[in-house]
Amino acid sequence: MSEILLEVNNLKKYFPITGGFLGKVVGNVKAVDGVSFSINKGEAFGLVGESGSGKTTIGQTILRMNEKTSGTVKFGGIDIHNLSKKDLKALRPKVQYIFQDPYSSLDPKMRIGDAIGEPLLEHGFATKQNVREKVEEIILLCGMSSNYIDRFPHEFSGGQRQRIVIARAMALNPEFVVADEPVSSLDVSIQAQIINLFSDLRQKKGLSYLFISHDLSVVEHLCNRIAIMYLGVIVELATRDELFSNPQHPYTKALLSAIPVPDPTLKRNRIILKGNIPSPSNPPSGCRFHTRCPYVMDKCSKTVPELKEIAEGHQSACHLA
Ligand SMILES: Nc1ncnc2c1ncn2[C@@H]1O[C@H](COP(=O)(O)OP(=O)(O)OP(=O)(O)O)[C@@H](O)[C@H]1O
Numbered sequence: 001m002s003e004i005l006l007e008v009n010n011l012k013k014y015f016p017i018t019g020g021f022l023g024k025v026v027g028n029v030k031a032v033d034g035v036s037f038s039i040n041k042g043e044a045f046g047l048v049g050e051s052g053s054g055k056t057t058i059g060q061t062i063l064r065m066n067e068k069t070s071g072t073v074k075f076g077g078i079d080i081h082n083l084s085k086k087d088l089k090a091l092r093p094k095v096q097y098i099f100q101d102p103y104s105s106l107d108p109k110m111r112i113g114d115a116i117g118e119p120l121l122e123h124g125f126a127t128k129q130n131v132r133e134k135v136e137e138i139i140l141l142c143g144m145s146s147n148y149i150d151r152f153p154h155e156f157s158g159g160q161r162q163r164i165v166i167a168r169a170m171a172l173n174p175e176f177v178v179a180d181e182p183v184s185s186l187d188v189s190i191q192a193q194i195i196n197l198f199s200d201l202r203q204k205k206g207l208s209y210l211f212i213s214h215d216l217s218v219v220e221h222l223c224n225r226i227a228i229m230y231l232g233v234i235v236e237l238a239t240r241d242e243l244f245s246n247p248q249h250p251y252t253k254a255l256l257s258a259i260p261v262p263d264p265t266l267k268r269n270r271i272i273l274k275g276n277i278p279s280p281s282n283p284p285s286g287c288r289f290h291t292r293c294p295y296v297m298d299k300c301s302k303t304v305p306e307l308k309e310i311a312e313g314h315q316s317a318c319h320l321a
């Protein structure tokens with residue numbers, strides 16, 4: 001049996017909406033509305049969904065960069081949201097977050113060596129004497145040359161910057177990394193290189209990932225299990241092979257149909273969804289996807305479909321299943 005590293009149970013994160021000149025709470029953005037999944041040791045778990053579906057909010061809430069509204073998040077059996085400030089600080093190096101944008105996540109005035117070395121010194125992973133050596137080691141591990149150390153972020157391309165950001169997260173020898181759209185701002189050719197770097201690091205260091213993307217094709221080669229999100233909830237969760245070969249939820253099918261096929265003789269029937277993703281402050285009744293679903297039935301607007309197991313390790317939340 002694989003060992004569970006992270007366990008998320010019925011997690012909710014609502015952001016209050018205030019209105020009027022008294023600033024009263026008039027509603028909530030239900031960014032994450034009851035999400036459960038677990039990630040095993042050494043696993044790369046993909047979280048995929050459209051913009052605004054709640055991916056970043058999940059990533060940040062599980063690492064307690066946000067306070068949760070309700071639910072539990074356990075890391076190595078310990079409830080992260082119940083930790084004292086001191087214990088949370090001790091946990092920080094083990095869990096790292098790679099932010100969505102490689103441009104704003106590096107301080108333009110800081111040399112690369114300092115950007116990577118600073119957290120090492122702060123957490124006592126290096127001394128002033130050996131920090132340079134440790135930074136060089138990690139820079140090489142992340143596929144860069146050690147002469148990058150004395151240079152500044154503006155001297156690098158997007159792909160190289162992303163390697164630097166990854167190196168900074170890896171320097172602390174984490175067990176678990178949340179990578180939030182780490183390749184979406186990069187050219188397709190560079191994306192593959194960065195995905196390979198994530199894959200190498202996972203093998204070399206026995207790391208586990210929560211890898212966030214709006215693009216299924218990005219997680220296909222890296223992740224062994226994938227969850228599909230829609231408007232704050234998981235609608236389907238399966239192994240990569242099962243999800244790609246036997247998708248069950250109409251939303252997953254639509255996302256898969258949007259992936260371009262390299263062979264022009266193979267035609268894929270693209271499923272075009274009508275309308276935009278509704279507002280998470282006022283999600284549709286019943287199944288949240290019913291307003292855009294090509295297979296919508298009467299029941300769909302009335303009853304919330306449960307995320308249930310339809311085959312071993314394959315869950316889907318649809319009345320058709
Ligand atoms: N601090 C906040 N205050 C209020 N609403 C927020 C806050 N952060 C996120 N939201 C809202 O929560 C919802 C989910 O946002 P989130 O950033 O998690 O989505 P996402 O899936 O990461 O989207 P993207 O692909 O664009 O990064 C959105 O409607 C967003 O506007």
Ligand SMILES: [Mg+2]
Nearest residue numbers: 055056057100
């Ligand atoms: Mg996001």
